Every structure is written in C-alpha cells, then in structure tokens.
Amino acid sequence: MANELLAILLHVNLAAAGAILVVLAIRGLARRHLGAGFSYRLWACVPVAAVAALFPPPAARWIPLPGTPRTLVGQAADAVAQAPAVTILAIWIAGALCVALLIAVRQLRFLSLAERGLAGPAVAGVVAPRIVMPANAAERFTPEERAIIRAHERAHIDRKDPRTNGLIALAQCLCWFNPAVHVAAREARVDQELACDATVLSRLPGQRRRYAETLLKTQLTDSLAPLGCHWVGAKAHPLEVRIQALRLPVATERQRDWALAALATTLLLAAYAAWAAQPAGPAMGNGAWTRAAVDVVHVRINPNQ
DSSP: HHHHHHHHHHHHHHHHHEEEEEHHHHHHHHHHHHHHHHHGGGGGGHHHHHHHHOOOOOOSSSOOOOOOOOHHHHHHHHHHHHOOOOHHHHHHHHHHHHHHHHHHHHHHHHHHHHHHHOOOOEEEEEOOOOOETTHHHHHHSSSHHHHHHHHHHHHHTTHHHHHHHHHHHHHHHTTTTTHHHHHHHHHHHHHHHHHHHHHHHHOTHHHHHHHHHHHHHSSSSSHHHHSSSOBTTTBBBBBBHHHHHHSSSSOOOHHHHHHHHHHHHHHHHHHHHHTTTTTTOOOOOOOHHHHHHHHHHHHHHHHTT
C-alpha cells in the first residue's frame, strides 16, 4: 500500500513537472500573441496533467524482451518498487507540515502588518477575501489612482484569484520536494497579475498611462501574503514586466475565440501526454496470444531447448 501511494506521488509530480516546463517555455510567446489572460490560463495544464497521471495506464501492446531499455518513467517506477516507502512517506508528510507552518507564519506576519496599516494594496484571505490598503493611501494616491487600485483588487476577487492562490499554496505543501512546483507558483502569480491588469484595462481603455503611473507610485515590499493577491512586490511581481505588458493591445473577439480553442487543445494534449507517459500496464489480449508471446520469449532466451 505504501509503495502504491509513493508511486502515485511520483507519477503526479513527474507529470506536473513536465507540464510546468512546457508552460514556462511557451507562456511568453502566448502572452504576446493571445494575451495575458491566455498565458495565465495555460497554468491549468499543470493540474490537468497531474490528474491525468492518476488514471489507469495504457495496456502494453507486447511483452518486452529481457534487457529491453526502460523509459525514464519506467525506471523511476522500478526504483519506487524497491524503495523504503513507509520512511519516504513519513518524510514527505513531515515536509508538507513544515511548509504549511511556514506559509501560516508568513500569512500571520502580513495580517499583522495590515492591521498596523503597513501593508497593501492587496487582497488578503481565501474564503472571505478583503481588500487591504495602507494607512497613508489617501496621501500617496489621488482619488483616481485609488479607484484604479480598488478596481484591480476587486477584479482579483471577482476572478476568484484568492482561491486559486490557496490551491497554489496547497500544491506547494504537498509537492514541497519538487522545485518545479515552487517555480511555477511564483510565475503563475506573476501571470495572474498581468491577466488582472489586462482585465481592468479592458474596462478602462483610456487609463493606460494613469494605470502605469499608479504602479510606479506603489511601494515595493517583500512582506507578501502567500494567501492573497498583491498589487506589486519586489520579488513576486516584477514591476518592469507589468509596465511592458500594459503596452499590449486588448485582444479582439476573434483572438479570444482562437485563444479558447488553443487552450482547449493544449489541455487535451497535456492530459493525454501525462496519461501516455506512465509505465504500461499488463498486456491485454486473449490467452492464446499471451501464451504465444511468452513462448517466443522463452525460445529466444533458451535457444537450445
């Protein structure tokens, strides 16, 4: 049982890592041609690939001969079968709890700063998200700039981005040993901000310059809430990337249709690739075919018999 759980954990992380590498490779090109919203939605390929890896593997079409080279996934599966699964699972659970504790500490630190008016603009919370503004917001920003900031944070809430970030944090806990997951968590939140910027600008098409000026006036901070959305941050959301993204034109209806079709195709390909990459299951077929295949192998191994 423990070995089976370990194998599932391995397959899910390998599938997720593969999808992450693909998304990282194409997200920039996708953003330029299909918009920031499409680039952000590409990250849905990661959970789709992870879930697809849980489905039963495809049946083998033939019985491999002894000495046939194994695929990387097959070699990993063989290693898992020989591993001390109980010990490894105990380490995994301990690591997940440590990462969860770290996230909780960072969240409480951010909430403490927010109570003193030293955090924001941001959205804090997952179940009941709320907009956080710094205490000196009235002095730092004009009424028009405050309206833009609130529109941005309200867009995060309407798009359910805080809940998505909660799922991202959960994935970081469960896959704490997988560096690709932590890279994806950071980059997905960058794309989330770019997509939110594009959403707000589609509603305020004449506010690009003011929007950029508001970004420049926002204080950079390293005190970020892992369970929330941030207007800007020194590490999490590079300011120069967001300013450059404001120059991209708003997607047309035709581009949106192409983006939806491309997204659906990409998700299907991600699911199939993750499923097909699993080690093949037992060969399927009638008993005579299977016995004949075994006889062939036996003859090749023992030619003198």
